[in-house]
Amino acid sequence: xxxxxxxxxxxxxxxxxxxxxxxxxxxxxxxxxxxxxxxxxxxxxxxxxxxxxxxxxxxxxxxxxxxxxxxxxxxxxxxxxxxxxxxxxxxxxxxxxxxxxxxxxxxxxxxxxxxxxxxxxxxxxxxxxxxxxxxxxxxxxxxxxxxxxxxxxxxxxxxxxxxxxxxxxxxxxxxxxxxxxxxxxxxxxxxxxxxxxxxxxxxxxxxxxxxxxxxxxxxxxxxxxxxxxxxxxxxxxxxxxxxxxxxxxxxxxxxxxxxxxxxxxxxxxxxxxxxxxxxxxxxxxxxxxxxxxxxxxxxxxxxxxxxx
Amino acid sequence: xxxxxxxxxxxxxxxxxxxxxxxxxxxxxxxxxxxxxxxxxxxxxxxxxxxxxxxxxxxxxxxxxxxxxxxxxxxxxxxxxxxxxxxxxxxxxxxxxxxxxxxxxxxxxxxxxxxxxxxxxxxxxxxxxxxxxxxxxxxxxxxxxxxxxxxxxxxxxxxxxxxxxxxxxxxxxxxxxxxxxxxxxxxxxxxxxxxxxxxxxxxxxxxxxxxxxxxxxxxxxxxxxxxxxxxxxxxxxxxxxxxxxxxxxxxxxxxxxxxxxxxxxxxxxxxxxxxxxxxxxxxxxxxxxxxxxxxxxxxxxxxxxxxx
Amino acid sequence: xxxxxxxxxxxxxxxxxxxxxxxxxxxxxxxxxxxxxxxxxxxxxxxxxxxxxxxxxxxxxxxxxxxxxxxxxxxxxxxxxxxxxxxxxxxxxxxxxxxxxxxxxxxxxxxxxxxxxxxxxxxxxxxxxxxxxxxxxxxxxxxxxxxxxxxxxxxxxxxxxxxxxxxxxxxx
Numbered sequence: 001x002x003x004x005x006x007x008x009x010x011x012x013x014x015x016x017x018x019x020x021x022x023x024x025x026x027x028x029x030x031x032x033x034x035x036x037x038x039x040x041x042x043x044x045x046x047x048x049x050x051x052x053x054x055x056x057x058x059x060x061x062x063x064x065x066x067x068x069x070x071x072x073x074x075x076x077x078x079x080x081x082x083x084x085x086x087x088x089x090x091x092x093x094x095x096x097x098x099x100x101x102x103x104x105x106x107x108x109x110x111x112x113x114x115x116x117x118x119x120x121x122x123x124x125x126x127x128x129x130x131x132x133x134x135x136x137x138x139x140x141x142x143x144x145x146x147x148x149x150x151x152x153x154x155x156x157x158x159x160x161x162x163x164x165x166x167x168x169x170x171x172x173x174x175x176x177x178x179x180x181x182x183x184x185x186x187x188x189x190x191x192x193x194x195x196x197x198x199x200x201x202x203x204x205x206x207x208x209x210x211x212x213x214x215x216x217x218x219x220x221x222x223x224x225x226x227x228x229x230x231x232x233x234x235x236x237x238x239x240x241x242x243x244x245x246x247x248x249x250x251x252x253x254x255x256x257x258x259x260x261x262x263x264x265x266x267x268x269x270x271x272x273x274x275x276x277x278x279x280x281x282x283x284x285x286x287x288x289x290x291x292x293x294x295x296x297x298x299x300x301x302x303x304x305x306x307x308x
Numbered sequence: 309x310x311x312x313x314x315x316x317x318x319x320x321x322x323x324x325x326x327x328x329x330x331x332x333x334x335x336x337x338x339x340x341x342x343x344x345x346x347x348x349x350x351x352x353x354x355x356x357x358x359x360x361x362x363x364x365x366x367x368x369x370x371x372x373x374x375x376x377x378x379x380x381x382x383x384x385x386x387x388x389x390x391x392x393x394x395x396x397x398x399x400x401x402x403x404x405x406x407x408x409x410x411x412x413x414x415x416x417x418x419x420x421x422x423x424x425x426x427x428x429x430x431x432x433x434x435x436x437x438x439x440x441x442x443x444x445x446x447x448x449x450x451x452x453x454x455x456x457x458x459x460x461x462x463x464x465x466x467x468x469x470x471x472x473x474x475x476x477x478x479x480x481x482x483x484x485x486x487x488x489x490x491x492x493x494x495x496x497x498x499x500x501x502x503x504x505x506x507x508x509x510x511x512x513x514x515x516x517x518x519x520x521x522x523x524x525x526x527x528x529x530x531x532x533x534x535x536x537x538x539x540x541x542x543x544x545x546x547x548x549x550x551x552x553x554x555x556x557x558x559x560x561x562x563x564x565x566x567x568x569x570x571x572x573x574x575x576x577x578x579x580x581x582x583x584x585x586x587x588x589x590x591x592x593x594x595x596x597x598x599x600x601x602x603x604x605x606x607x608x609x610x611x612x613x614x615x616x
Numbered sequence: 617x618x619x620x621x622x623x624x625x626x627x628x629x630x631x632x633x634x635x636x637x638x639x640x641x642x643x644x645x646x647x648x649x650x651x652x653x654x655x656x657x658x659x660x661x662x663x664x665x666x667x668x669x670x671x672x673x674x675x676x677x678x679x680x681x682x683x684x685x686x687x688x689x690x691x692x693x694x695x696x697x698x699x700x701x702x703x704x705x706x707x708x709x710x711x712x713x714x715x716x717x718x719x720x721x722x723x724x725x726x727x728x729x730x731x732x733x734x735x736x737x738x739x740x741x742x743x744x745x746x747x748x749x750x751x752x753x754x755x756x757x758x759x760x761x762x763x764x765x766x767x768x769x770x771x772x773x774x775x776x777x778x779x780x781x782x783x784x785x786x787x788x
Contacts, residue, residue, distance in 0.1 A: 167718070170729060172630050172727075173726075198633075236636075237640050387663065397758055398655070
């Protein structure tokens with residue numbers, strides 16, 4: 001037969017809130033004589049319980065913790081038995097806060113993985129296990145009305161980003177997106193974004209080459225460099241503009257910017273540079289005139305201008 | 309209505325074997341007049357077909373390839389139609405060999421992943437999609453009789469190793485293990501291993517430290533070094549022996565070996581070395597006296613002996 | 617003003633981008649059908665096309681002789697809707713080609729939605745959305761691959777004509 005059984009109103013409370021637990025001692029607990037003392041162990045601290053006799057003859061010992069100030073407390077109902085303290089039952093009480101609203105939600109359309117990748121900041125630690133879900137729906141207008149729902153995107157454990165696969169997206173239509181955070185004490189929602197996936201496309205960097213002098217291509221003037229570039233191949237169908245930056249090496253001087261430039265150029269002469277000087281050159285592109293994000297800068301190309 | 313349909317006795321044959329295909333032309337194929345010529349396209353090579361009239365009025369054109377010498381052939385049944393050659397049907401014929409018996413099967417018990425990892429060599433390419441399966445059973449004796457079967461271990465695509473998880477293993481019992489290879493033309497089996505998982509345990513390397521002189525520890529004699537080491541923590545329950553190797557730096561001379569040594573030594577004085585010379589030191593351990601595999605050598609520890 | 621001055625610039629820019637994407641997807645599918653199955657020329661599959669009964673959508677209102685905005689948009693949408701159905705009928709073409717086929721279908725459906733919404737904004741959308749007619753049945757993997765060659769080839773010419781029509785609508 002079982003001697004003690006703890007019951008809790010709820011295993012999870014707000015941090016700082018009170019909690020009352022009761023330990024019911026069954027009458028036929030043979031080791032128990034009426035005068036046995038029941039003690040509560042709160043974490044490692046011993047506290048007496050308030051004794052009550054129930055109608056059915058069972059004894060009940062209650063304890064009230066005024067403010068539960070640690071996220072996890074072990075509560076044990078113990079019986080003093082000779083010189084030892086016997087643990088009859090144990091319960092775990094968790095304390096925390098309802099989830100704060102996730103913030104800084106932002107999304108990028110990734111054409112390599114063909115998915116919309118959204119990330120957010122979860123907000124302060126609420127001490128409780130919290131599930132984040134990226135929710136979204138397709139919408140005609142500016143996301144006031146929901147046309148078709150999109151399956152929830154559940155991030156891997158502990159991660160604060162999620163990828164919505166291509167088959168759930170309409171790349172050229174508005175969609176409403178937000179993050180929901182949920183734990184035992186409540187639910188919160190981030191502000192809702194309203195975006196068109198293709199308008200948040202971020203391209204991979206273009207490729208920049210030096211143009212080697214050849215019969216058709218005259219060598220560059222002093223203080224000039226001959227370049228050519230090509231956008232990232234999978235984005236060839238997207239109209240883009242690019243910008244070039246250059247910096248004499250070693251790189252104390254700041255970058256100089258040249259743009260806007262066409263996204264595809266077979267031959268470009270960059271002039272106005274110092275003669276016989278090494279330059280680091282980088283290019284980036286963005287969808288244009290339709291909206292999009294700038295790609296990262298291409299890897300640095302280092303070229304040296306001709307002598308005077 | 310369908311004009312032509314290819315039928316093959318089998319889509320997969322032995323490399324070098326003959327194959328006969330037939331293309332049946334339906335009578336109501338409106339574009340077909342009795343004299344139309346049916347040609348076979350074997351890969352890119354055109355060949356005439358032998359014409360036969362079937363009882364039900366349909367025409368059948370057959371082709372026999374004496375020796376199918378390439379692993380994959382596209383066979384097309386074509387109709388000369390005006391100036392063009394119309395493809396009526398196309399079949400894919402594969403040719404290869406039954407799988408060779410996998411060989412060099414070996415297994416190691418990995419205490420980090422807590423699984424028995426077996427690897428093998430698949431044998432020559434048989435040109436056909438081949439499935440490898442690691443099969444095993446628990447056995448009392450020397451694997452002649454099968455007590456309990458163990459679920460098949462199916463490697464990821466293209467990999468020639470597989471891990472049998474702990475829950476399927478009895479670490480101190482014999483088990484029979486072999487690899488089965490199967491493709492459309494047959495099945496083959498590797499020779500069977502009979503092993504006890506713990507007897508093929510391979511430990512992670514021990515950790516080797518220099519023993520810094522301190523009040524309790526006198527500085528080492530010239531030509532000596534003070535060391536201590538500890539086996540890999542998760543293997544502390546396993547009785548082991550170790551061996552040390554050292555090599556003066558820079559390392560032209562070969563390694564000198566010292567062993568057997570206890571698996572755990574709080575203080576060890578290594579002598580017989582050249583004074584004021586840098587030495588690279590490494591340690592490895594193995595389960596002992598029970599069988600096991602040597603661990604890899606520990607990362608190199610470089611110490612310099614005192615002056616004379 | 618030109619026949620299409622009522623078409624917003626952003627709609628046209630999106631259309632051109634979507635068309636180039638669908639054409640790129642179509643080319644990818646054609647290249648793979650050619651590389652893997654040596655099915656490189658639609659002309660070799662004309663007879664089979666007749667036998668399978670692969671329909672070709674009308675685009676008369678988009679031709680230069682009879683260019684008409686509403687009619688062209690409706691035929692463009694109708695054609696895209698038909699191609700969605702045809703590509704769906706090709707499902708099971710082969711494990712290697714399935715991803716390319718899926719991308720093509722998704723991009724065509726996105727494009728069709730864009731056209732439909734623009735027609736609604738212009739108040740010229742058909743009262744009843746189109747419903748798919750009977751599709752050809754492809755009874756073997758060869759027929760699905762041959763169908764893939766024929767459908768993508770027709771789709772490329774369809775898009776070429778539509779691109780030129782929209783280009784002329786874009787001129788002020």
